[in-house]
Amino acid sequence: MATIHKLIALALAFTALVVVVSPATYKEGDPIEHKSLTLGEVLDGDRMAHSLYDIKFRTDVPSKKVLCNVKYTEKMLDVLRSAIEDLYYFEFVLDDIPIRGFIGHLEEGGFLPHNHKIYLWAHLHFNIEYNKDHIIYANVTTKDQLPISLDGATTPMELVFTYSVKWMNTDLSYEDRGTRLRDNSFFPKNLEIHWLSIINSLVLVFLLIGFVVIIMTRVLKSDFARYNIEDEEEADDLDSDDNGWKIIRTDVFRFPPNKNLFCAILGVGSQFLALATGILLMAMAGMFNVHRHGAINAAAVVLYAFTSSKLG
Known part of the structure; x- marks a missing residue:
């Protein structure tokens, strides 16, 4: 595992939005190279594409390295502002490790007058932890660089996107990296x-x-x-x-009205009960983890197909 050629970027919604919002997967004049998806990733609505980041294993990039230059039109800036206001975030996948972060920053304050400022992160710093030849953990930060204000920007607006990389050695084993990923989730832990x-x-x-x-x-x-x-x-x-x-023995064995509909409802309910039970048992057995994207959806489809022959 000598070189990591490129990260895999997860598109936010449609290709057009990726071109506007996420220049990590796009450079003017170059086509977007999409990645083949698994069944679970398709059901999740993922759109994977190879990014422009060139990260070599255990090779730091201490200074700002230029990723690309992007010229934004007024329409593209409007889409970008809307995405930042709606709290869109990007997602990269490095060695099956998801790396997430917000594409911009929104500041609101005061009532009269009301302050509403929109900023874009143009520089990303990657912190990657490794143990021997394995990548253990990775995240991205933006705190060391000031964001770019999009308020009152004149078009065409040209932005330079940069990045830096820091590799750090860790004692955590490769088998235990799943615990580290769960403990440092990007999403709030509302469900315990x-x-x-x-x-x-x-x-x-x-x-x-x-x-x-x-x-x-x-x-x-x-x-x-x-x-x-x-x-x-x-x-x-x-x-x-x-x-x-x-x-009531005569009523117990009497067919109810609309017996076909009753049997269908009973069968569907039994099917979903078996489906939910199967997914819960698989989850308790540890068959789902962050390294298998869309595994729950794929398992649900397979279980639904199998249970349809008997219960559906």
Whole structure:
């Protein structure tokens, strides 16, 4: 693993938006070279393209290296401003490690007067950690460089995009790099699994099921005792009210109206229950990780196809 020729850039939406917003994948006059996608990546809506970044393994780029020059028209600047206001972010993939960052910066403050300023990050600094011949972690920062203001920019506006690279040795093993990626996620950690709460909920559910089973067993046992009495005199001593589960035996085995629709709904519900159970079991077994893009979607499609033959 001597050289990393190029990063893989993930397009934000459409190719036209990539050309305007992400010059990392585009240079005027050159076609965009797209990467072949897996089933999961297609279902995720990913559009992979080779970037212009040339990063060599364990070779620092301490100073600003020019990536490309881009001339922006007024229409392109409008698209760029809208993308920054909507908090668009870019994503690179380096050795199956996602590297994400915002393409710009929005500053708002005050009520009267209201301040609204839009900035673009034109320089990216890559921090890459390695252990022997393996890349362990990578991220991108912009804090060391001032952004470029897009307020009141005159067109055509020419911008120079640059980058720098810093390689750092780490003791973290290649097998444990997934933990580092999960602990340093770009997205906020809103969802955390509270195992104690889940266990308490499961115990409560099983207790309720046990109580219902005990009550139903007692009711059915009394009904069976009454129905199995052969002596009419003893039967008269019991409650002669016409109640119990046997009075509805004719309704239990009667076809409901719209039985085809009922069977279809029951089958689809069972299919989705089996599908969700399968995905949860696969996730608990550790079959999904950040290195397999779109693995959950691909697994869902495969499970849906398999369960359709029996449950759908």
